[in-house]
Amino acid sequence: MMNMGGPRTQDDVAPFLRNIFRDTDIIRLPAQGILGPLIASRRVDKVKRQYMQIGGGSPIEKWTRAQGAGMARALDDTSPETGPHRYYVGFRYTAPSIFGAVEEMLRDGVDHVIAFSQYQQFSGATTGSNLNELYRAQSRLDPDGRLRWSFIDRWGTHPGLVSAFADRIDDQVRRLPSEARDMAPILFSAHSLPLSAVDRGDPYVAEVGGTVACVMDELRRRGVANPHRLTWQSAVGPVRWLGPQTEAAIKKLGASGYKSLVVVPIAFTSDHIETLFELDIEYGKVAKDAGIEQYLRAEALNDHPPFIDALAALVREHIAAGFPASAQLFLPDTGDESAATVQTRRWIAAQAQRVALDKSHAKP
Ligand SMILES: C=CC1=C(C)c2cc3[nH]c(cc4nc(cc5[nH]c(cc1n2)c(C)c5CCC(=O)O)C(CCC(=O)O)=C4C)c(C)c3C=C
Protein backbone atom coordinates (compact mmCIF):
# COMPACT_ATOMS: atom_id res chain seq x y z
CA MET A 1 0.00 0.00 0.00
CA MET A 2 1.94 2.95 -1.31
CA ASN A 3 1.21 6.53 -0.35
CA MET A 4 2.96 9.77 0.54
CA GLY A 5 2.97 9.28 4.32
CA GLY A 6 2.80 12.05 6.86
CA PRO A 7 4.52 13.26 10.02
CA ARG A 8 3.57 11.25 13.11
CA THR A 9 4.96 13.86 15.48
CA GLN A 10 6.08 17.47 15.40
CA ASP A 11 9.70 16.32 14.98
CA ASP A 12 8.78 14.46 11.80
CA VAL A 13 7.55 17.61 10.04
CA ALA A 14 10.96 18.97 8.99
CA PRO A 15 12.26 15.71 7.44
CA PHE A 16 8.84 15.14 5.79
CA LEU A 17 9.03 18.53 4.05
CA ARG A 18 12.71 18.07 3.14
CA ASN A 19 11.87 14.75 1.47
CA ILE A 20 9.02 16.32 -0.53
CA PHE A 21 11.18 19.19 -1.80
CA ARG A 22 14.01 16.78 -2.70
CA ASP A 23 11.71 14.74 -4.95
CA THR A 24 12.04 15.85 -8.57
CA ASP A 25 8.90 13.87 -9.48
CA ILE A 26 6.80 16.23 -7.38
CA ILE A 27 8.67 19.48 -7.91
CA ARG A 28 11.58 20.67 -10.04
CA LEU A 29 13.61 23.60 -8.73
CA PRO A 30 16.75 25.29 -9.96
CA ALA A 31 19.66 24.15 -7.74
CA GLN A 32 17.24 21.79 -6.00
CA GLY A 33 19.91 20.51 -3.58
CA ILE A 34 20.15 23.98 -2.07
CA LEU A 35 16.77 25.56 -2.77
CA GLY A 36 14.76 22.48 -1.78
CA PRO A 37 15.93 22.29 1.85
CA LEU A 38 15.62 26.07 2.07
CA ILE A 39 11.98 26.15 0.99
CA ALA A 40 11.28 23.16 3.22
CA SER A 41 12.78 24.80 6.29
CA ARG A 42 10.83 28.01 5.66
CA ARG A 43 7.56 26.05 5.72
CA VAL A 44 8.30 24.03 8.88
CA ASP A 45 6.76 26.33 11.49
CA LYS A 46 3.61 26.98 9.52
CA VAL A 47 3.04 23.31 8.71
CA LYS A 48 3.82 22.29 12.33
CA ARG A 49 1.12 24.66 13.53
CA GLN A 50 -1.33 23.10 11.09
CA TYR A 51 -0.57 19.59 12.34
CA MET A 52 -0.88 20.86 15.95
CA GLN A 53 -4.45 21.87 15.16
CA ILE A 54 -5.33 18.36 13.98
CA GLY A 55 -3.88 16.52 16.96
CA GLY A 56 -0.12 16.89 16.43
CA GLY A 57 0.41 14.63 13.42
CA SER A 58 -1.02 12.95 10.36
CA PRO A 59 -3.48 10.06 10.83
CA ILE A 60 -2.42 8.49 7.52
CA GLU A 61 -0.58 5.51 9.01
CA LYS A 62 -3.42 4.70 11.37
CA TRP A 63 -5.96 4.70 8.52
CA THR A 64 -3.69 2.84 6.10
CA ARG A 65 -3.19 0.07 8.66
CA ALA A 66 -6.92 -0.15 9.35
CA GLN A 67 -7.60 -0.33 5.60
CA GLY A 68 -4.82 -2.88 5.02
CA ALA A 69 -5.88 -5.16 7.87
CA GLY A 70 -9.52 -5.04 6.78
CA MET A 71 -8.62 -5.65 3.15
CA ALA A 72 -6.39 -8.66 3.94
CA ARG A 73 -9.07 -10.12 6.23
CA ALA A 74 -11.74 -9.72 3.55
CA LEU A 75 -9.48 -11.38 0.96
CA ASP A 76 -8.68 -14.31 3.26
CA ASP A 77 -12.44 -14.78 3.78
CA THR A 78 -13.55 -14.55 0.16
CA SER A 79 -10.50 -15.89 -1.68
CA PRO A 80 -8.64 -18.40 0.51
CA GLU A 81 -7.23 -20.00 -2.66
CA THR A 82 -4.98 -16.98 -3.32
CA GLY A 83 -4.05 -16.45 0.34
CA PRO A 84 -2.82 -15.93 2.87
CA HIS A 85 -2.90 -12.22 2.04
CA ARG A 86 -0.76 -9.71 3.89
CA TYR A 87 -0.49 -5.98 3.64
CA TYR A 88 2.68 -3.88 3.87
CA VAL A 89 2.86 -0.10 4.07
CA GLY A 90 5.34 1.84 1.91
CA PHE A 91 5.37 5.62 2.27
CA ARG A 92 7.36 7.94 0.03
CA TYR A 93 8.26 10.75 2.45
CA THR A 94 8.08 9.24 5.95
CA ALA A 95 8.44 5.91 7.71
CA PRO A 96 7.36 3.18 7.14
CA SER A 97 9.25 3.64 3.88
CA ILE A 98 9.01 1.90 0.52
CA PHE A 99 12.60 0.62 0.98
CA GLY A 100 11.63 -0.74 4.39
CA ALA A 101 8.58 -2.50 2.97
CA VAL A 102 10.66 -4.23 0.27
CA GLU A 103 13.18 -5.37 2.92
CA GLU A 104 10.39 -6.70 5.09
CA MET A 105 8.81 -8.63 2.22
CA LEU A 106 12.15 -10.20 1.29
CA ARG A 107 12.64 -11.21 4.92
CA ASP A 108 9.15 -12.72 5.05
CA GLY A 109 9.75 -14.73 1.87
CA VAL A 110 6.82 -13.14 0.07
CA ASP A 111 6.00 -14.71 -3.30
CA HIS A 112 3.98 -12.15 -5.26
CA VAL A 113 3.61 -8.46 -4.46
CA ILE A 114 0.84 -6.20 -5.73
CA ALA A 115 2.11 -2.62 -5.68
CA PHE A 116 -1.19 -0.95 -4.84
CA SER A 117 -1.08 2.84 -5.12
CA GLN A 118 -3.38 4.33 -2.51
CA TYR A 119 -3.85 7.39 -4.71
CA GLN A 120 -6.95 6.47 -6.69
CA GLN A 121 -6.12 8.87 -9.55
CA PHE A 122 -2.73 8.70 -11.25
CA SER A 123 -0.33 11.62 -11.21
CA GLY A 124 3.37 11.54 -11.98
CA ALA A 125 3.76 13.57 -8.76
CA THR A 126 2.11 10.93 -6.61
CA THR A 127 1.86 7.37 -7.93
CA GLY A 128 4.59 8.02 -10.52
CA SER A 129 6.93 9.15 -7.77
CA ASN A 130 6.09 6.09 -5.67
CA LEU A 131 6.74 3.73 -8.59
CA ASN A 132 10.10 5.37 -9.29
CA GLU A 133 11.04 4.92 -5.63
CA LEU A 134 9.86 1.32 -5.75
CA TYR A 135 11.99 0.71 -8.82
CA ARG A 136 15.03 2.08 -6.96
CA ALA A 137 14.26 0.00 -3.88
CA GLN A 138 13.81 -3.32 -5.67
CA SER A 139 16.84 -2.86 -7.92
CA ARG A 140 19.00 -2.10 -4.86
CA LEU A 141 17.54 -4.66 -2.46
CA ASP A 142 16.38 -7.46 -4.77
CA PRO A 143 18.69 -7.46 -7.82
CA ASP A 144 17.95 -11.14 -8.49
CA GLY A 145 14.21 -10.55 -8.64
CA ARG A 146 13.04 -12.87 -5.85
CA LEU A 147 9.85 -10.85 -5.54
CA ARG A 148 7.37 -10.95 -8.43
CA TRP A 149 5.41 -7.75 -8.92
CA SER A 150 2.17 -6.54 -10.37
CA PHE A 151 0.59 -3.10 -10.17
CA ILE A 152 -2.67 -1.33 -9.38
CA ASP A 153 -1.84 2.25 -10.31
CA ARG A 154 -5.24 3.89 -10.97
CA TRP A 155 -8.75 3.04 -9.82
CA GLY A 156 -10.66 6.31 -9.67
CA THR A 157 -13.73 4.90 -11.43
CA HIS A 158 -13.97 1.57 -9.62
CA PRO A 159 -17.64 0.97 -8.69
CA GLY A 160 -16.77 0.15 -5.08
CA LEU A 161 -14.84 3.40 -4.65
CA VAL A 162 -17.55 5.38 -6.41
CA SER A 163 -20.27 3.88 -4.25
CA ALA A 164 -18.29 4.55 -1.04
CA PHE A 165 -17.93 8.22 -2.03
CA ALA A 166 -21.65 8.40 -2.81
CA ASP A 167 -22.41 7.02 0.69
CA ARG A 168 -20.30 9.72 2.31
CA ILE A 169 -21.93 12.51 0.26
CA ASP A 170 -25.45 11.17 0.71
CA ASP A 171 -24.89 11.14 4.50
CA GLN A 172 -24.23 14.91 4.41
CA VAL A 173 -27.00 15.78 1.93
CA ARG A 174 -29.48 14.08 4.30
CA ARG A 175 -28.36 16.37 7.12
CA LEU A 176 -29.43 19.48 5.18
CA PRO A 177 -32.73 21.16 6.03
CA SER A 178 -35.37 19.94 3.58
CA GLU A 179 -35.68 23.28 1.77
CA ALA A 180 -31.95 23.20 0.93
CA ARG A 181 -31.59 19.49 0.30
CA ASP A 182 -32.01 19.50 -3.51
CA MET A 183 -30.30 22.83 -4.09
CA ALA A 184 -27.08 22.73 -2.08
CA PRO A 185 -24.05 22.54 -4.36
CA ILE A 186 -21.77 19.54 -4.03
CA LEU A 187 -18.26 20.96 -4.27
CA PHE A 188 -15.66 18.33 -5.13
CA SER A 189 -12.18 19.43 -4.11
CA ALA A 190 -8.90 17.85 -5.16
CA HIS A 191 -5.26 18.79 -4.57
CA SER A 192 -4.22 21.11 -7.39
CA LEU A 193 -1.42 20.42 -9.86
CA PRO A 194 1.09 22.86 -11.37
CA LEU A 195 0.00 23.87 -14.87
CA SER A 196 3.39 22.73 -16.19
CA ALA A 197 2.47 19.15 -15.19
CA VAL A 198 -0.97 19.49 -16.78
CA ASP A 199 0.73 20.62 -19.99
CA ARG A 200 3.11 17.67 -19.98
CA GLY A 201 0.06 15.41 -20.12
CA ASP A 202 -0.22 14.33 -16.51
CA PRO A 203 -3.42 12.26 -16.43
CA TYR A 204 -4.45 13.34 -12.91
CA VAL A 205 -6.85 16.14 -13.85
CA ALA A 206 -8.75 13.96 -16.32
CA GLU A 207 -8.84 11.05 -13.88
CA VAL A 208 -10.22 13.20 -11.06
CA GLY A 209 -12.91 14.37 -13.50
CA GLY A 210 -13.70 10.72 -14.22
CA THR A 211 -14.24 10.01 -10.53
CA VAL A 212 -16.52 13.02 -10.17
CA ALA A 213 -18.65 12.01 -13.17
CA CYS A 214 -19.06 8.45 -11.86
CA VAL A 215 -19.92 9.62 -8.33
CA MET A 216 -22.54 12.06 -9.67
CA ASP A 217 -24.08 9.26 -11.79
CA GLU A 218 -24.27 7.04 -8.72
CA LEU A 219 -25.83 9.84 -6.66
CA ARG A 220 -28.44 10.47 -9.36
CA ARG A 221 -29.33 6.77 -9.26
CA ARG A 222 -29.96 7.29 -5.55
CA GLY A 223 -32.16 10.31 -6.21
CA VAL A 224 -29.57 12.97 -5.36
CA ALA A 225 -29.30 15.39 -8.29
CA ASN A 226 -27.76 18.47 -6.70
CA PRO A 227 -25.64 20.83 -8.80
CA HIS A 228 -21.93 20.11 -8.53
CA ARG A 229 -18.54 21.58 -9.34
CA LEU A 230 -14.91 20.43 -9.22
CA THR A 231 -12.30 22.85 -7.82
CA TRP A 232 -8.68 22.57 -6.69
CA GLN A 233 -6.99 23.25 -3.37
CA SER A 234 -3.60 23.45 -1.63
CA ALA A 235 -1.39 25.13 -4.24
CA VAL A 236 2.08 25.76 -2.72
CA GLY A 237 4.91 27.95 -3.99
CA PRO A 238 5.25 30.54 -6.73
CA VAL A 239 4.50 28.46 -9.86
CA ARG A 240 1.16 28.59 -11.71
CA TRP A 241 -1.36 26.01 -10.50
CA LEU A 242 -4.57 24.65 -11.97
CA GLY A 243 -7.70 26.50 -10.83
CA PRO A 244 -10.34 27.40 -9.95
CA GLN A 245 -9.35 27.34 -6.32
CA THR A 246 -11.68 25.76 -3.81
CA GLU A 247 -11.38 28.72 -1.45
CA ALA A 248 -12.41 31.23 -4.14
CA ALA A 249 -15.29 28.99 -5.21
CA ILE A 250 -16.64 28.87 -1.64
CA LYS A 251 -16.51 32.66 -1.43
CA LYS A 252 -18.32 33.04 -4.74
CA LEU A 253 -21.01 30.53 -3.84
CA GLY A 254 -21.62 32.46 -0.63
CA ALA A 255 -21.72 35.76 -2.52
CA SER A 256 -24.24 34.23 -4.95
CA GLY A 257 -26.60 33.57 -2.05
CA TYR A 258 -26.11 29.87 -1.41
CA LYS A 259 -26.65 29.10 2.27
CA SER A 260 -25.69 25.42 2.15
CA LEU A 261 -22.72 23.57 0.73
CA VAL A 262 -21.33 20.03 0.81
CA VAL A 263 -17.57 19.79 0.14
CA VAL A 264 -16.02 16.47 -0.87
CA PRO A 265 -12.30 15.60 -0.73
CA ILE A 266 -12.17 13.45 -3.87
CA ALA A 267 -8.46 12.74 -4.45
CA PHE A 268 -7.42 11.14 -1.16
CA THR A 269 -8.92 8.22 0.72
CA SER A 270 -8.16 9.15 4.31
CA ASP A 271 -8.07 12.21 6.51
CA HIS A 272 -5.02 14.46 6.42
CA ILE A 273 -4.26 18.18 6.84
CA GLU A 274 -6.19 19.05 3.72
CA THR A 275 -9.43 17.66 5.13
CA LEU A 276 -9.01 18.27 8.85
CA PHE A 277 -7.24 21.62 8.66
CA GLU A 278 -7.74 23.20 5.26
CA LEU A 279 -11.31 22.13 4.48
CA ASP A 280 -12.70 22.01 8.03
CA ILE A 281 -10.91 24.83 9.83
CA GLU A 282 -9.64 27.26 7.17
CA TYR A 283 -12.40 27.02 4.57
CA GLY A 284 -15.02 26.50 7.28
CA LYS A 285 -14.24 30.01 8.39
CA VAL A 286 -14.21 31.29 4.80
CA ALA A 287 -17.67 29.76 4.29
CA LYS A 288 -19.03 31.29 7.48
CA ASP A 289 -17.69 34.73 6.53
CA ALA A 290 -19.28 34.32 3.10
CA GLY A 291 -22.69 33.77 4.69
CA ILE A 292 -22.90 29.99 4.21
CA GLU A 293 -24.88 28.62 7.16
CA GLN A 294 -24.58 24.90 6.51
CA TYR A 295 -21.03 24.09 5.48
CA LEU A 296 -20.81 20.30 5.51
CA ARG A 297 -17.89 18.09 4.55
CA ALA A 298 -18.20 14.52 3.32
CA GLU A 299 -16.30 12.30 5.70
CA ALA A 300 -13.08 10.82 4.31
CA LEU A 301 -13.40 7.16 3.34
CA ASN A 302 -11.08 6.11 6.21
CA ASP A 303 -12.46 2.82 7.62
CA HIS A 304 -15.89 2.97 5.94
CA PRO A 305 -16.62 -0.80 5.55
CA PRO A 306 -17.81 -0.58 1.92
CA PHE A 307 -14.56 1.22 1.08
CA ILE A 308 -12.49 -1.55 2.68
CA ASP A 309 -14.54 -4.06 0.68
CA ALA A 310 -13.75 -2.02 -2.44
CA LEU A 311 -10.01 -2.31 -1.74
CA ALA A 312 -10.40 -6.07 -1.41
CA ALA A 313 -12.50 -6.21 -4.60
CA LEU A 314 -9.83 -4.29 -6.51
CA VAL A 315 -7.19 -6.82 -5.48
CA ARG A 316 -9.48 -9.80 -6.16
CA GLU A 317 -10.32 -8.48 -9.63
CA HIS A 318 -6.65 -7.74 -10.32
CA ILE A 319 -5.73 -11.34 -9.48
CA ALA A 320 -8.66 -12.76 -11.48
CA ALA A 321 -7.66 -10.68 -14.51
CA GLY A 322 -4.17 -12.20 -14.48
CA PHE A 323 -2.23 -9.38 -12.78
CA PRO A 324 -2.41 -6.86 -15.63
CA ALA A 325 -0.06 -3.88 -15.59
CA SER A 326 -1.59 -0.47 -16.23
CA ALA A 327 -3.05 -0.08 -19.70
CA GLN A 328 -2.33 3.65 -19.78
CA LEU A 329 -0.49 4.47 -23.00
CA PHE A 330 2.70 6.45 -22.67
CA LEU A 331 3.65 8.74 -25.54
CA PRO A 332 7.45 8.58 -25.67
CA ASP A 333 8.12 11.24 -28.28
CA THR A 334 5.89 13.99 -27.00
CA GLY A 335 7.71 15.08 -23.88
CA ASP A 336 5.02 13.23 -21.93
CA GLU A 337 6.58 12.89 -18.51
CA SER A 338 3.31 12.10 -16.91
CA ALA A 339 4.11 8.68 -15.63
CA ALA A 340 7.07 6.97 -14.09
CA THR A 341 10.54 7.13 -15.64
CA VAL A 342 11.47 5.08 -18.68
CA GLN A 343 13.44 2.61 -16.52
CA THR A 344 10.54 2.19 -14.13
CA ARG A 345 8.11 1.62 -16.95
CA ARG A 346 10.40 -0.99 -18.52
CA TRP A 347 10.58 -2.78 -15.21
CA ILE A 348 6.79 -2.71 -14.86
CA ALA A 349 6.35 -4.13 -18.36
CA ALA A 350 8.97 -6.83 -17.71
CA GLN A 351 7.20 -7.88 -14.52
CA ALA A 352 3.90 -8.19 -16.37
CA GLN A 353 5.56 -10.47 -18.92
CA ARG A 354 7.17 -12.55 -16.20
CA VAL A 355 3.88 -13.05 -14.37
CA ALA A 356 2.19 -14.03 -17.64
CA LEU A 357 4.96 -16.60 -18.33
CA ASP A 358 4.71 -18.03 -14.81
CA LYS A 359 1.00 -18.50 -15.31
CA SER A 360 1.39 -20.25 -18.65
CA HIS A 361 3.82 -22.69 -16.98
CA ALA A 362 1.32 -23.39 -14.24
CA LYS A 363 -1.32 -24.48 -16.74
CA PRO A 364 -1.15 -28.05 -18.04
C1 LIG B 1 -3.62 13.55 -4.05
C2 LIG B 1 -3.03 14.37 -4.80
C3 LIG B 1 -1.86 15.20 -4.57
C4 LIG B 1 -1.15 15.80 -5.59
C5 LIG B 1 -1.42 15.72 -7.07
C6 LIG B 1 -0.10 16.55 -4.97
C7 LIG B 1 0.82 17.33 -5.67
C8 LIG B 1 1.78 18.17 -5.09
N1 LIG B 1 2.01 18.41 -3.74
C9 LIG B 1 3.04 19.30 -3.55
C10 LIG B 1 3.58 19.75 -2.35
C11 LIG B 1 3.15 19.41 -1.06
N2 LIG B 1 2.12 18.55 -0.75
C12 LIG B 1 2.00 18.48 0.61
C13 LIG B 1 1.06 17.76 1.32
C14 LIG B 1 0.08 16.93 0.73
N3 LIG B 1 -0.08 16.63 -0.62
C15 LIG B 1 -1.13 15.76 -0.79
C16 LIG B 1 -1.63 15.22 -2.00
C17 LIG B 1 -1.22 15.58 -3.30
N4 LIG B 1 -0.17 16.39 -3.61
C18 LIG B 1 -1.64 15.49 0.52
C19 LIG B 1 -2.78 14.56 0.81
C20 LIG B 1 -0.89 16.21 1.46
C21 LIG B 1 -1.10 16.29 2.96
C22 LIG B 1 -0.44 15.21 3.71
C23 LIG B 1 -0.89 15.15 5.15
O1 LIG B 1 -0.24 14.47 5.94
O2 LIG B 1 -1.85 15.71 5.58
C24 LIG B 1 3.01 19.27 1.23
C25 LIG B 1 3.29 19.40 2.72
C26 LIG B 1 2.41 20.33 3.43
C27 LIG B 1 2.73 21.77 3.11
O3 LIG B 1 3.90 22.14 3.12
O4 LIG B 1 1.79 22.51 2.82
C28 LIG B 1 3.72 19.86 0.18
C29 LIG B 1 4.89 20.80 0.29
C30 LIG B 1 3.49 19.66 -4.86
C31 LIG B 1 4.63 20.63 -5.13
C32 LIG B 1 2.72 18.98 -5.78
C33 LIG B 1 2.93 19.08 -7.23
C34 LIG B 1 2.64 18.21 -8.13
Ligand SMILES: [Fe+2]
Ligand atom coordinates in the same frame (compact mmCIF):
# COMPACT_ATOMS: atom_id res chain seq x y z
FE1 LIG C 1 0.83 17.64 -2.16
